[in-house]
Amino acid sequence: MTAVEAGAAATTQVGIRPRGAGRRERWQRRLPLLPALIYIIVVTQIPFVVTLWYSFQSYFWDVPGGAHFNALSNYRLVFTDAVFRGSLLRSVIMTAISVILAMILGVAFALLLDRKFFGRGVVRTLIITPFLVMPAAASLVWRDPMLDPNFGLLNYLLEPFGVHHVAWLSSHALGSVIVVMIWQWTPFMTLIVLAGLQSQPSDTLEAAKVDGAGALATFRELTLPHLRPYIELGILLGSIYLVNAFDAVRLMTNGGPGTSTTNLPFFLYQKVNYAFDVGGAAAAGVVTVILTIIVATFALRMFARVFQFEEGGV
Amino acid sequence: MSAATAVRRGPGRVSGRRRARELSGKVGWGIVAWVVAIAFFLPVLWMVVTAFKPESAAETWPPKFVFSPTLSEFRLVFSGWGPYVTHSVIATVGSTVLVLLLGIPAAYALSVHPVARWRDGLFFFISTKMLPIVAAIGPLYVIALKTHLLDSIWLLIILYTAMNLPLAIWMIRSFMLEVPSELLEAARLDGAGRIREITSVILPIVSPGLVSTALICVIFAWNELFLALNLTVTNAATMPMFLISSVPQEGLYLAHLSAAATVASVPVIIVGWIAQRSLVRGLAMGAIK
Numbered sequence: 339m340t341a342v343e344a345g346a347a348a349t350t351q352v353g354i355r356p357r358g359a360g361r362r363e364r365w366q367r368r369l370p371l372l373p374a375l376i377y378i379i380v381v382t383q384i385p386f387v388v389t390l391w392y393s394f395q396s397y398f399w400d401v402p403g404g405a406h407f408n409a410l411s412n413y414r415l416v417f418t419d420a421v422f423r424g425s426l427l428r429s430v431i432m433t434a435i436s437v438i439l440a441m442i443l444g445v446a447f448a449l450l451l452d453r454k455f456f457g458r459g460v461v462r463t464l465i466i467t468p469f470l471v472m473p474a475a476a477s478l479v480w481r482d483p484m485l486d487p488n489f490g491l492l493n494y495l496l497e498p499f500g501v502h503h504v505a506w507l508s509s510h511a512l513g514s515v516i517v518v519m520i521w522q523w524t525p526f527m528t529l530i531v532l533a534g535l536q537s538q539p540s541d542t543l544e545a546a547k548v549d550g551a552g553a554l555a556t557f558r559e560l561t562l563p564h565l566r567p568y569i570e571l572g573i574l575l576g577s578i579y580l581v582n583a584f585d586a587v588r589l590m591t592n593g594g595p596g597t598s599t600t601n602l603p604f605f606l607y608q609k610v611n612y613a614f615d616v617g618g619a620a621a622a623g624v625v626t627v628i629l630t631i632i633v634a635t636f637a638l639r640m641f642a643r644v645f646q647f648e649e650g651g652v
Numbered sequence: 653m654s655a656a657t658a659v660r661r662g663p664g665r666v667s668g669r670r671r672a673r674e675l676s677g678k679v680g681w682g683i684v685a686w687v688v689a690i691a692f693f694l695p696v697l698w699m700v701v702t703a704f705k706p707e708s709a710a711e712t713w714p715p716k717f718v719f720s721p722t723l724s725e726f727r728l729v730f731s732g733w734g735p736y737v738t739h740s741v742i743a744t745v746g747s748t749v750l751v752l753l754l755g756i757p758a759a760y761a762l763s764v765h766p767v768a769r770w771r772d773g774l775f776f777f778i779s780t781k782m783l784p785i786v787a788a789i790g791p792l793y794v795i796a797l798k799t800h801l802l803d804s805i806w807l808l809i810i811l812y813t814a815m816n817l818p819l820a821i822w823m824i825r826s827f828m829l830e831v832p833s834e835l836l837e838a839a840r841l842d843g844a845g846r847i848r849e850i851t852s853v854i855l856p857i858v859s860p861g862l863v864s865t866a867l868i869c870v871i872f873a874w875n876e877l878f879l880a881l882n883l884t885v886t887n888a889a890t891m892p893m894f895l896i897s898s899v900p901q902e903g904l905y906l907a908h909l910s911a912a913a914t915v916a917s918v919p920v921i922i923v924g925w926i927a928q929r930s931l932v933r934g935l936a937m938g939a940i941k
Contacts, residue, residue, distance in 0.1 A: 366846065367767045370757030374817060375773070377754055381814035382780045385788035385795060392791050447688065455682030463925055464689040467696050470924035472875045474892035475913035478899065479699045482906050489711045489906065491698050521695070533932050578781050584878045589896070603786040603878065611882070616790040623787030634782035 386627065392620035405617070412621035421597055422622055425605040426629070428512070429581060432601055436519040436583075437576040441569060443520065444527025449557075451528070452535045462532075469525035477589035480518045481507065511591045511599045518586050523579075527572045534568030535561070581630070602626055699917075702910035710906035725911035729898070733915065735886075736894035742805050743890060744873040747812035751820045751869050752862065754813070759824035760850060764836065774825070777818040785815070789882050796883055805888040811879050816869040823868070823934055827861030828854060864934025867927050874920050891916045 393412055397405035416422055451462050468476065484492050487505040496504075506514045538561065546556045584603040587593060593600035593608065600608075606626070609619035702710050704721040758777075762770045785792075793802070801807040831854055839853045855862075877892040884893070898912040899905055924931065 364768065367761060367765050369761075370846075371761035371767055371773060374754040374758035374777075374821060378777060378780055378814060378817060381810060382783065382785075385785075385792045386783060388791040388795060389788045392794070450681065450685040450688065453678070453681050453685070455678055455685060457682075457686065461685050461689040463928060464693040466924065466928060466931075467693055467921060470871065470917070470921045471696060471699075472892060472895070472913070472917045472920065474875070474877045474895050475699070475917045476695070478895060478909055479695055479913050483698055483702045483710070483910055484695050486906070489713055489715060491694075491715055494713075494715050521692070524692075529932050582784050582786055582878070584786065585892075588877075588881075603784070606786050606789055607878070607882065610790040610793065616794065619790040620788075623784075623790070626784055626787045630782055630784055630787075634779060 389620045389623050389627075392616055393624045395617045395620075397616040397620075398614045408617070412617045413625070415618060416621045416625055419622075421600065422605060422625075424597055425600045425602050426626075428599070429601040429603075432512070432516055432519065432583065433577055433580045436516050436523060436580055437573055439516075440520045440523040440576060441527045441531075441573055443524045444531050444572065445565070445569070447524065447528040448531035448535055451532055465528055466525040468521050469523070469529075471522075473522060473585040474589060476522060477518060477586045480514075480521075480586075481590045485514060507591055508595055511595060515586050515590055515599050518590065519580060519583055522586075523576050527576065530568050530572040530575075531565060534565045538564050696917075696921075699910050700914050702907055703914045705907045705910075707904045707907045710910070711904050725907045726915070728908060729911045729915050732898075733891075733894055733912075736889055736891050739805055739808075739884075739888050740874060740891040743808040743812055743888070744870055746805075746809040747816065747873050748866050748869040750809065750813040751816045752866060755817055755820040755824050755865070756850070756855075756862070758817075758821050759828055760854070762821065763825045763828040764831070764849075764854065765846070774822065777821050780814075781818045785811075786878065789878075792879075793883060802883060803885045803887045807883055808876075808880060808888055808890070811883075812869075812873040812876060815876070815879075816872055820865050820869055823865045824858065824861065827858040827865075830861075831857050860930055861934060864927065864930035867923065867931060868934060871920050871924065 392405065394407060394409060395405040396408040396411070447465055451458065451465070455461075471479075482490075484490055485506040487493065487503050490506075492506070493501060493503055504510075542560060543556065546560055551559070582603055583601065584607065587599050587601055587604045588607070591599040593604045602622075606619050606622060609615050609622065613619075701717075703725060704723070705716070705719055706722050706724065709716045709719040761767055762774055767773060796802040796807055801810075835853055835857075836849065839849050844852065875892065876890070880888070880890045880893055881896075884890070889897075895909075895912050895916050899909055
């Protein structure tokens with residue numbers, strides 16, 4: 339637990355920072371932070387300011403004459419656009435289901451990997467691999483060699499169970515995309531939870547065993563509370579990346595059939611690339627950002643709790 | 653639970669039985685773990701297997717498991733991947749180096765000698781990850797067009813750096829918190845300035861952490877599709893785009909696609925396999941500190 343102690347040392351250091359630390363000292367502390375801070379502000383905030391600007395403009399790639407002000411009409415269109423509302427809802431569903439299921443599988447896999455058995459290293463290697471495969475490659479491999487209705491491996495494996503040449507990407511498009519997202523992110527969750535399990539002090543577990551606690555009770559009373567910050571952060575990081583999930587949608591189903599797998603990233607991609615509607619995409623983007631900020635505020639509060647946990651635990 | 657009765661019945665027999673039960677439990681869970689792992693790995697295995705098939709053996713029912721392997725699809729892939737892999741390597745390495753150059757000092761300013769409001773700073777960096785970049789893709793295109801960065805490798809380097817920097821700062825900071833304060837104290841007593849403190853005390857200790865941070869950045873940069881697809885055409889098109897271009901409009905292509913997917917994925921897979929321990933550590937540290 340040296341990590342925690344070092345953390346404690348550093349945090350107390352914050353508390354007892356010399357009171358008389360002058361201007362010079364403050365700037366000496368600030369200086370190393372500035373390049374990264376300025377970089378991030380310029381590169382990530384300016385595009386959003388420009389997005390805000392264009393959201394009040396009518397601007398189509400294919401219409402000559404450039405942009406002109408059109409007040410709130412982009413927003414009016416966004417809010418009345420059923421496809422936008424649908425993709426918003428689908429983004430929430432896809433993210434929530436895949437993050438939660440990936441985490442449940444991740445906890446299960448981590449518990450398996452935490453045991454001693456023959457070839458544990460190899461098993462861990464196999465399980466983390468989907469996270470390393472390029473998502474574009476994974477999406478295409480799932481689309482064709484795995485899920486093809488006529489030649490796909492999955493239909494072959496499921497044939498003994500009465501499945502005959504199912505066209506997964508037409509009849510179960512959303513489910514298929516979600517399965518692939520879960521497949522990609524379970525290893526990530528497994529790694530985080532596994533790290534949590536391995537940092538659990540073994541003496542408390544021994545003590546529980548001596549006290550005659552069953553495996554289930556030990557897991558519920560000791561392991562799960564210990565894992566909580568790891569699980570919360572896995573869910574948070576997974577959500578950040580999966581809300582932006584684009585590759586699987588674009589490459590497996592292209593948002594279809596119809597709009598049945600169109601999530602927000604794909605919706606915005608289509609608006610810019612096929613409808614040439616920069617203004618409309620910008621307005622939809624602004625709405626997306628505002629909704630994200632609302633969700634992220636809760637997420638950040640969760641972060642703050644984790645930090646308190648870190649200090650409270652010391 | 654029945655330890656007392658067990659002892660009465662005779663220690664030898666029972667401990668043998670318990671050992672047998674433990675052993676069978678171990679074997680049982682081992683089998684479960686192996687089955688799960690193989691099922692999970694199957695799509696990757698199938699990708700690699702299909703890549704070695706001749707095209708005519710890739711589209712059959714039932715799928716062929718025995719065939720005479722060929723390298724012809726790989727040869728085809730290697731004949732066309734040149735510019736794409738060059739762009740990918742430049743964008744990945746360039747952005748990762750830039751992330752470390754910006755991230756190490758920033759993490760230092762948030763951990764060892766923290767600025768007054770380090771918590772706000774850290775939250776700001778993380779919060780930029782929560783803004784969906786997809787929301788700004790249209791304007792980003794316009795900005796790139798006006799700054800003549802469209803379809804240039806510099807654009808990808810700049811954006812991938814911004815994409816990975818927050819997570820990197822977060823991870824590096826957690827590694828720096830682990831540096832024992834006595835060492836920092838000792839260096840200070842020796843009269844080491846800030847620069848020497850970083851280069852001769854902190855960096856040697858956190859270097860394994862930097863490796864796992866760099867690794868995470870490499871994975872995300874190498875695999876990135878959305879920005880590359882929207883903002884590059886030919887001069888900066890990366891491996892994921894090569895992959896997409898390898899799917900023809902018509903005809904048989906499963907073997908070719910699998911070969912391209914294998915080639916595109918293998919570098920990161922191998923790096924990830926080699927460095928999986930530091931990956932676990934990096935994620936865990938980043939997760940908790």
